[in-house]
Amino acid sequence: MEPSTIAPAFGDFNAYYGQRKRKLAEQAKQRAVNAPKYDHIFDGVVFHINGYTQPSHYELKLILIERGGQFLHYLSKTQVTHIIASGLAMSKEKEFRNYKVVRPEWVVDSVKAGKQLAWHKYALIGQGNTGLPAVKSSYDDNMSSLADTDCSRDVLGRPPVHLGISANDSAINRAMVMWPEYIPVIDRFEEGLNREWVRKNLATEKDFIQRYYASSRLHHLSTWKVELKDYVAQLRRKQGRPSTLNQCGGSAIPRDRIIMHVDFDCFFVSASLLSHPYLRDKPVAVCHSQQHHSMDTEDSDGLLAVSTFGQSSSTSQIASCNYIARSFGVKNGMVMNQARQLCPALMAIPYQFDVYKRISRTFYDIVTAIADETQAVSVDEALLDVTERLWQDFDGNSELLAQNIRQRVYKATGCAVSVGIGPSILLARVATTRAKPDGVHSLNTQSFCNLNISVCDLPGIGNMVEGSLASNGISSVAEVRATGLQRLQDICGEKMAVTLFNFSRGVDEGTLESDKPRQVFGADIGWGVRFSNQADADNFIVRLASEVCRTMSAAERTGSSVTLKIKKRREGEGKPAKFLGHGICDSLSKSAVLSRMTNEPGKVASACIKLLHQMSIDPLDIRSVGIQVYKLNSFDASGEGGIGSMLAKSKAKFSEGPNSGQHAFHDLPTASQLDTSVLSELPDSIRQELESYYRQTSPGASMTTTAGSRSAMGVSPRESPHTGSAGLKTPRSGIGSGRRGRPRKLAFQPTSSGSKGKQANVNLLQAFKRLETLDFIMPSQMDTDVWGNLPMSIRRELAREYIKTKPTVSEKITPLTNHNLAAADAKAMVATGPSIGAALMPMLYGASDVNDVHRIVGAWVDSSSAGPLEEDIDEVGDYIEELVQHHDLMKATNVLKYFKFRCMQQSDSQLWQIALKIVLGRANKMCAGIYGAYLDI
DNA sequence: ATCCTCCCCTAC
DNA sequence: TAAGGTAGGGGAGGAT
Ligand SMILES: Nc1ccn([C@H]2C[C@H](O)[C@@H](COP(=O)(O)OP(=O)(O)OP(=O)(O)O)O2)c(=O)n1
Ligand SMILES: [Mg+2]
Numbered sequence: 025m026e027p028s029t030i031a032p033a034f035g036d037f038n039a040y041y042g043q044r045k046r047k048l049a050e051q052a053k054q055r056a057v058n059a060p061k062y063d064h065i066f067d068g069v070v071f072h073i074n075g076y077t078q079p080s081h082y083e084l085k086l087i088l089i090e091r092g093g094q095f096l097h098y099l100s101k102t103q104v105t106h107i108i109a110s111g112l113a114m115s116k117e118k119e120f121r122n123y124k125v126v127r128p129e130w131v132v133d134s135v136k137a138g139k140q141l142a143w144h145k146y147a148l149i150g151q152g153n154t155g156l157p158a159v160k161s162s163y164d165d166n167m168s169s170l171a172d173t174d175c176s177r178d179v180l181g182r183p184p185v186h187l188g189i190s191a192n193d194s195a196i197n198r199a200m201v202m203w204p205e206y207i208p209v210i211d212r213f214e215e216g217l218n219r220e221w222v223r224k225n226l227a228t229e230k231d232f233i234q235r236y237y238a239s240s241r242l243h244h245l246s247t248w249k250v251e252l253k254d255y256v257a258q259l260r261r262k263q264g265r266p267s268t269l270n271q272c273g274g275s276a277i278p279r280d281r282i283i284m285h286v287d288f289d290c291f292f293v294s295a296s297l298l299s300h301p302y303l304r305d306k307p308v309a310v311c312h313s314q315q316h317h318s319m320d321t322e323d324s325d326g327l328l329a330v331s332t333f334g335q336s337s338s339t340s341q342i343a344s345c346n347y348i349a350r351s352f353g354v355k356n357g358m359v360m361n362q363a364r365q366l367c368p369a370l371m372a373i374p375y376q377f378d379v380y381k382r383i384s385r386t387f388y389d390i391v392t393a394i395a396d397e398t399q400a401v402s403v404d405e406a407l408l409d410v411t412e413r414l415w416q417d418f419d420g421n422s423e424l425l426a427q428n429i430r431q432r433v434y435k436a437t438g439c440a441v442s443v444g445i446g447p448s449i450l451l452a453r454v455a456t457t458r459a460k461p462d463g464v465h466s467l468n469t470q471s472f473c474n475l476n477i478s479v480c481d482l483p484g485i486g487n488m489v490e491g492s493l494a495s496n497g498i499s500s501v502a503e504v505r506a507t508g509l510q511r512l513q514d515i516c517g518e519k520m521a522v523t524l525f526n527f528s529r530g531v532d533e534g535t536l537e538s539d540k541p542r543q544v545f546g547a548d549i550g551w552g553v554r555f556s557n558q559a560d561a562d563n564f565i566v567r568l569a570s571e572v573c574r575t576m577s578a579a580e581r582t583g584s585s586v587t588l589k590i591k592k593r594r595e596g597e598g599k600p601a602k603f604l605g606h607g608i609c610d611s612l613s614k615s616a617v618l619s620r621m622t623n624e625p626g627k628v629a630s631a632c633i634k635l636l637h638q639m640s641i642d643p644l645d646i647r648s649v650g651i652q653v654y655k656l657n658s659f660d661a662s663g664e665g666g667i668g669s670m671l672a673k674s675k676a677k678f679s680e681g682p683n684s685g686q687h688a689f690h691d692l693p694t695a696s697q698l699d700t701s702v703l704s705e706l707p708d709s710i711r712q713e714l715e716s717y718y719r720q721t722s723p724g725a726s727m728t729t730t731a732g733s734r735s736a737m738g739v740s741p742r743e744s745p746h747t748g749s750a751g752l753k754t755p756r757s758g759i760g761s762g763r764r765g766r767p768r769k770l771a772f773q774p775t776s777s778g779s780k781g782k783q784a785n786v787n788l789l790q791a792f793k794r795l796e797t798l799d800f801i802m803p804s805q806m807d808t809d810v811w812g813n814l815p816m817s818i819r820r821e822l823a824r825e826y827i828k829t830k831p832t833v834s835e836k837i838t839p840l841t842n843h844n845l846a847a848a849d850a851k852a853m854v855a856t857g858p859s860i861g862a863a864l865m866p867m868l869y870g871a872s873d874v875n876d877v878h879r880i881v882g883a884w885v886d887s888s889s890a891g892p893l894e895e896d897i898d899e900v901g902d903y904i905e906e907l908v909q910h911h912d913l914m915k916a917t918n919v920l921k922y923f924k925f926r927c928m929q930q931s932d933s934q935l936w937q938i939a940l941k942i943v944l945g946r947a948n949k950m951c952a953g954i955y956g957a958y959l960d961i
Numbered sequence: 962a963t964c965c966t967c968c969c970c971t972a973c
Numbered sequence: 974t975a976a977g978g979t980a981g982g983g984g985a986g987g988a989t
Contacts, residue, residue, distance in 0.1 A: 221974080222974095225974090225975080225976085235976085236975095236976055237976090237978085238976090239975075239976045240975095240976050240977085240978065241973095241976080241978090242973080242976090242977070242978040242979075243976090243978050243979080244978090245972090245973050245978075245979085246973080246978050246979045246980075247978085247979090248973095249972095249973075249979085249980080250979090250980085311975090312974085312975050312976065313974075313975070315974095337974095338974080338975085339974090339975075340974085340975060340976090341975085341976090341977075356973095401972085401973075402972080402973045403973075404973085405973075483971090483972080484970090484971065484972085484982085485971085486970060486971050486972080487970090487971090488969080488970060488971090489970080489971090517983075517984060518983090518984080519982075519983060519984085520970095520982095520983080520984095540981095542980075543980080543981080544979085544980060544981075545980095546978090546979060546980080547978080547979085548977095548978055548979060549977095549978080550977055550978080551975075551976055551977060551978095552975090552976075587966090587967085589968095602975090602977075603974070603975060603976095604974090604975065604976080604977095605975085605976090605977055606977065607977095611967090611968070611969085612967085612968090613966090613967055613968070614966085614967080615965095615966070615967080648977085650978090650979085652979085652980090
């Protein structure tokens with residue numbers, strides 16, 4: 025519980041709460057790519073690059089594009105003219121048989137020659153090397169590359185460009201100069217490494233996620249926290265103290281609470297030291313890099329020191345270091361490299377995750393038995409409410425109880441814990457920092473206020489807040505106390521200001537939280553993520569989605585929304601990424617509502633893939649991928665069965681962005697090919713889901729225009745330097761060095777207030793509200809018994825809404841019946857011109873034939889026993905509107921009638937009737953606009 | 962006025 | 974070699 029990071033990113037602080045208020049638009053435009061002109065010797069060439077190449081993926085891309093070539097990161101059968109590859113895997117050989125597959129030398133030599141050379145001489149297939157596994161050839165590539173690199177890296181560390189052409193070729197020079205602005209699949213940092221080794225550690229490998237997670241300390245930390253919350257709840261039940269309730273329930277005398285914060289001293293080190301006892305009195309850190317050799321075979325008098333072994337360029341992070349190391353200035357989270365400069369004798373010992381977990385269990389066994397209430401904070405840390413126990417068994421002597429706990433834990437685990445005591449969480453936590461190492465400390469409000477501590481010693485205050493306060497001349501808690509609330513709010517935002525105001529006075533109203541159900545389930549990976557094409561990215565998302573769903577119990581798989589979080593290589597960022605890391609990135613995220621009961625892996629995956637496609641991000645730029653599924657309370661508490669609703673939208677929705685309307689029919693994402701190997705990992709149900717998604721998207725889809733169109737959808741990039749982590753450690757010199765600090769907003773609306781049914785009802789309600797045509801359906805068409813059967817909360821809402829939008833019903837609108845459809849059509853033609861995009865037939869979930877549509881609608885109504893979800897209503901509404909736009913009123917009428925028919929058959933039809941009315945309302949609104957008439961269903 | 966979306970921050 | 978994951982609090986600005 026100390027700010028586990030080192031030198032924060034100064035220079036960005038001013039930006040934070042001040043500059044971040046600037047308009048999005050201000051920052052949106054910044055790139056003007058002024059490429060010098062070259063002869064367009066590759067005009068008409070549409071190329072795709074496969075696998076690892078020399079020159080690199082990026083260099084080839086740049087060279088070709090500058091000379092008129094067009095790059096596609098998917099393999100389009102119809103458009104790609106050339107595939108560039110150094111070697112092909114067996115499977116690819118067949119797949120590529122009908123393309124011109126050329127070696128990269130074709131490009132290089134063509135540039136040298138100043139014209140496009142005949143490709144046959146460079147053909148990969150049909151040459152001696154046909155069928156060479158890619159592995160082999162990239163190995164070969166790598167060997168030469170290593171040789172080159174080692175001797176010719178320039179002062180700036182720029183790698184040479186292995187083109188084998190004279191260095192004064194201007195294009196190539198330019199490529200070199202521009203190199204820092206682009207990073208190919210293998211980052212600059214990884215350039216000189218053994219490519220084969222790197223490839224095997226990329227996220228595209230088969231069991232990457234499992235392997236990576238097995239080694240990631242932060243993953244373990246997160247996982248453990250979730251597990252421990254469960255474990256605590258379980259222990260409480262076993263101890264016959266069912267769940268919560270410390271709210272002075274029963275006979276308890278209302279007293280001021282006594283909170284204890286119990287935290288292991290340098291946990292990972294203490295635990296790992298159990299098996300390396302002779303290192304106890306040396307500066308020690310736990311980290312992956314074990315640059316010295318086996319410490320058991322070495323004599324133990326300093327020879328083992330990491331520094332002995334030269335290199336000193338490990339970017340390995342220190343998870344935990346002991347207090348001897350800390351006396352040198354070493355901190356948790358520091359990279360080894362840096363720590364060694366502070367403490368040359370620093371010893372590295374490996375992680376032992378299983379040991380940490382075991383010790384943690386023992387620890388929780390002990391504290392939950394003692395505490396009235398336990399909140400699991402982390403694997404090595406818990407908050408205890410000990411009020412009752414203290415008075416019952418310890419005569420109010422908190423110090424005694426604390427020592428008791430410390431002793432018991434030490435006896436059972438061999439590791440020391442420190443204990444902070446206070447009347448609130450805040451004071452207990454701050455007390456812990458004074459207690460460490462291996463001690464107890466107690467604070468009351470008075471003694472807290474006498475402390476001379478800095479703002480960053482308060483929990484919840486990190487680098488950014490500390491920085492924005494500092495740039496306003498506030499750095500100690502006392503200074504905060506002397507600052508008015510208003511001023512604090514100007515500096516830090518509303519809530520943070522209130523927190524600061526209270527904390528600075530030792531006031532903390534927070535209570536222990538033992539059993540709040542989890543609201544979000546996610547998986548993020550920002551390491552080893554290097555995709556060389558869209559399919560790589562899609563495949564990875566499938567696996568990640570499986571991972572997310574694996575963490576959800578069946579009970580948790582109710583309705584949900586899903587968001588996809590991508591970090592994208594920062595444009596123009598010269599600094600290479602940390603080894604296989606994400607480097608400095610911009611974050612983008614996009615979310616979608618999943619229908620009820622639909623967050624099985626396949627549906628999550630297909631939704632995310634679609635989101636990714638919508639975001640139009642060059643897969644080569646992706647450095648981090650995250651998926652989170654947000655739980656929605658299900659509509660009916662019993663809500664078990666329903667296979668539920670139709671899948672997420674079968675077509676991309678372009679509801680936002682300035683030019684959305686224009687491109688709507690051209691920007692449909694192209695589905696890439698999912699690997700059969702990825703698919704075969706999955707259960708049948710998931711596979712079918714995905715296959716169905718790909719079937720839907722492929723037909724009507726036209727190609728996305730290569731790169732470039734990045735922010736076409738109004739998403740603007742943001743810097744996201746993984747807060748408080750190693751990437752930023754270098755103090756940023758500049759004043760305005762970063763343009764961080766920008767508007768942002770809430771991720772999760774806690775379904776805070778309320779009854780079970782709320783969320784889904786709200787969705788329905790939202791749909792209703794969004795309908796400005798309430799006047800079409802409310803007065804006359806809302807059956808009284810429908811109304812009467814609605815939950816009261818909804819009735820009230822609707823009534824309020826109705827009053828607000830009280831219609832002035834216009835009389836000139838007449839029913840549109842079959843016999844005057846033709847006339848209406850003609851009229852509309854005049855009014856709106858020829859129908860839009862005749863190319864694209866309106867489709868409902870991939871179906872356009874009226875019988876198929878009926879089947880889908882029928883299945884939807886039948887299977888969603890608990891009522892419709894907004895998203896599906898939207899989907900049908902979209903479809904009907906499209907039909908109207910296409911002047912296919914016949915079909916629109918037909919489908920609506922059928923929908924009505926099915927709705928009426930439903931046993932609990934009220935909600936379905938609302939759905940019907942929403943759809944009908946939309947259709948009629950559109951009809952009114954186009955025809956000045958409405959459909960009579 | 963309130964909700965929603967996309968983001969940022971913090972902690973371990 | 975290194976393994977920069979994640980839940981949850983919160984803010985700005987557009988949509989309703
Ligand atoms: N940046 C960080 C911070 C912590 N941890 C892990 C290792 C720590 O041992 C454990 C507990 O974190 P603490 O903040 O409690 O730090 P320590 O227990 O190591 O030290 P202390 O609590 O004595 O300050 O979490 C980590 O992997 N990376
Ligand atoms: Mg600790």
